[in-house]
Amino acid sequence: MLVPVTEMVKKARAEHYAVAHININNLEWTKAALQTAEELKAPIILGVSEGAGKYMGGFKVVADMVKALEESMGITVPVALHLDHGTYEGAKACIEAGFSSVMFDGSHYPIEENVEKLKELVATCHAKGMSIEAEVGSIGGEEDGVVGQGECADPEECKRIADLGVDILAAGIGNIHGKYPENWAGLSFETLDAIQAKVGDMPLVLHGGSGIPEDMIKKAISLGVAKINVNTECQLAFAAATREYIEAGKDQQGKGYDPRKLLAPGTEAIKATIKEKMELFGCIGKAE
Ligand code: 13P
Secondary structure: OOOOOHHHHHHHHHHOOOEEEEEOOOHHHHHHHHHHHHHHOOOEEEEEEHHHHHHOOOHHHHHHHHHHHHHHOOOOOOEEEEEEEEOHHHHHHHHHHOOOEEEEOOOOOOHHHHHHHHHHHHHHHHHOOOEEEEEEOOOEEEEOOEEEOOOEOOHHHHHHHHOOOOOEEEEOEOOEEOOOOOOOOOOOHHHHHHHHHHHOOOOEEEOOOOOOOHHHHHHHHHOOEEEEEEOHHHHHHHHHHHHHHHHOOHHHOOOOOOHHHHOHHHHHHHHHHHHHHHHHHOOOOOOO
16 A cells, blocks of 8 residues: 655654655666565655656556555555656646655746645645645756756745645755766755754655765755655666676577566666665664
8 A cells, every 4th residue: 555755754854864765767666666665674755757657658557556566566664656846737647546645846836826736736635645745946957858957945935835734845955856067066054954944843855866975965864854866876777787788798698688687687776776775864674
């Protein structure tokens, strides 16, 4: 059974660790994430962007696949299926499709419109026992073709959005999606501290979790971050392992071209990356 992120992140916030949000892209990715979480007894949030949802055949396909895998793999740890950077329409579609959580990214709307849409989605999600994440200040980098600058959210605006009853809040603190540029200034802990002071116990989300130095991750967790989103690092690990397999000519040996063989090293690499992240985020054993 899929669960909302609410209890997972509340516990993480109180016990000073973060739950891993791992973006999934296909069947192998999903199995890798579920298997790793189960092995490490860690709660997990499976993130699905609108682009990834479309790629996998639609949100209903994704929800049914995740629920069926959870059952067939005998998964016992808490699993949330969460729409990542959802539009208003996308959020409604995921609510219908059987997701357990959505993120409404209304950062491109004027604030009043963002607030109105968010209020409606908060009510709908909570009526269905789902959780909802909102974003304040756009998070830079490229996400499904949308490029933004690393921004810092306004703490007052965070407070206003938090008070609408969202379960988790993503606030820009200089983080960006994708690879961090050489000249990246790092996370703004000043901003994070100011946000935390305004929103109190509200669990915060750190997007763009790939490639952030370990000490910054730990400090962010100590300042209220309870969910960290990771996508790019799994993609890079998958691509590198797959390239190594092909460059070694393994696809041309025996039945090495069989997708079940060809995709295996990449899948193992995703698992290793998720394990590394879970160790760093401190969430191993937290599902017990
Ligand atoms: P990365 O791709 O930088 O890990 O970011 C993932 C993310 O924040 C998804 O919302």
